[in-house]
Amino acid sequence: MGAGIWRMAWRNIGRSPRRTGIVVTAVAVGLAGVLLAMAVNYGMVFQMVETAIATELGHLQIHGNGFDQKPGIEIRIEQGERLASDALSELPGLEAWAPRVRSSGLVFSPRANVGVQVVGIDPAREARVSVLADSIVSGDYLDGQRRKLLLGEKLASRLHVDVGDKLVLSVQDVQGEMTGEAFRVGGLFRTASGELDRGSVFLRIDEGKQLFGLGEAISELVVIAEQRRRVDDLKSAVQARLPGDLEVRTWEEIQPLLVYFVDLFDQMGWYVYGAVFVAMAFGIANVLLMSVYERIREIGILMAIGKGPRRLVTGIVIESLLLTLLGVMIGLAVGALSVWLLRDGIDLSRWAEGLTAYGVGTKIVPVLRSRDLIMPTLVAVVTAVFASLWPALRAVRIRPADAVRHT
DSSP: OHHHHHHHHHHHHHHOHHHHHHHHHHHHHHHHHHHHHHHHHHHHHHHHHHHHIIIIIOSEEEEETTTTTSTTTTSOBTTHHHHHHHHHTTOTTEEEEEEEEEEEEEEEOSSOEEEEEEEEEOHHHHHHHSSGGGGEEEEOOSTTOSSEEEEEHHHHHHHTOOTTOEEEEEEEOTTSOEEEEEEEEEEEEOOSOHHHHHHEEEEEHHHHHHHHTOTTOBSEEEEEESOGGGHHHHHHHHHHTSOTTEEEEEHHHHOHHHHHHHHHHHHHHHHHHHHHHHHHHHHHHHHHHHHHHHTHHHHHHHHHTTOOHHHHHHHHHHHHHHHHHHHHHHHHHHHHHHHHHTTTOEEOGGGHHHHHTTTOOSEEOOOOOTHHHHHHHHHHHHHHHHHHHHHHHHHHTSOHHHHHHOO
C-alpha cells in the first residue's frame, strides 16, 4: 500500500509538467532568495561584531568598579600595567592584552577644532588586540614615534590636516585643570568603524599618562581570548585573579546596543522566512486544488472501489512533500552556489558612509550558517504538509457518484 501511494504521487506530479515546474521553480527561487538574503544579512551582522571587537572592544575589558557612571580618567586602574603582567601572564585561554588611557578632549588645527576621544596605547601590545596597526593608510604607526598622533582619515579631513602637520591636543587632567600640548600627525588610519575614524586620536600611552597626569594609572585593559566561544570561561578566570575593586565585562555587556542590533537582524530574517513560506503555502495549495479538480473522476472511482479517505489524504500530502522537496533541493543548491560566487564580497561603496556608521565596511561578504540550510528545509516541509491539508480535505468530501459522472 505504501509503495502504491508514492507511485501515485509521482504519477500525479508528472501528469502536468508545466504546473509542477511552476511550483518547483517558485519554491526554489523563493528559498534561494531567502538563503542569499540571510547570508548577506548575517554577513553584515558578523562584520558589525568583528569591527567592534577588532577596533575597540576586544573580547573582554577590565575597568575600575563604576566606570560606566564616570567614564574617562575618573575611575582608574592604579599600577594597571604591572597588575596585568602579574594577573594575566600565562593565563589559559588568553591570547593577548593591552593597556589603554582614555578620555575626551579637543584637537585644534589652524583651520578647525573637533571634540575627540583621546586614547593612549602601547603600540606593540595594541597591535595584538586591535586592527589599528594594520589600518594605516598614510604615514606610520606609533612604533618609535614620539610626539605623534594617529588620526582617522575622516577626522583629518574635518581638521584639514595631513601627515606631518601640527596639532594642539587639549584635555582635562586628573586635577580638573585644562592642559594642552603640541603634536604632529604621524599617521592616518581607515577602519570599518565610522565613529572611530571620525572621532578618535591615538598617542603613545606614556605620553597619554603624562598629558592626563595619571602617573602609572590606566583607564582600561583590553583582552583577546584564544576562542570566542570560551569568553565567559575566560572572564571568570580573569575576575578570579583581580582585586575586588576591578570588574571584567564581555563585549556584549559593554555594548548592549550592538547586541540589540544583532538580535534585530535575526528577527528581520525570520520575517523574511515567514513572508516567503506563506506565499509558498498559498502556491502549493492552489496547485494541489487544481490537481484535485482535474482528477475528480479518478478520485471518485478510487473511492468507489474502496480506497478510503485516509489513502487519498496521504497521497495528496506526499504529492505536496515531493513538490516541495524538489524545490528545496534546487533552492538550496542555487542559494549555496550564489553565496559561493559572492565569496569575494558585494561592493556597497555607494552606501559606504551610511554603513560605516554601524561598523560595516564597503564590502559585505555573505556568511551562510548551517542553521540557514537546516531551518528553511524543516519549515518548508511543515509548510508543505499544512498547505496540502485543505486540498486533501476537499478531495475526501467528493461524493463518489457525483465524481464518476464528472467530465
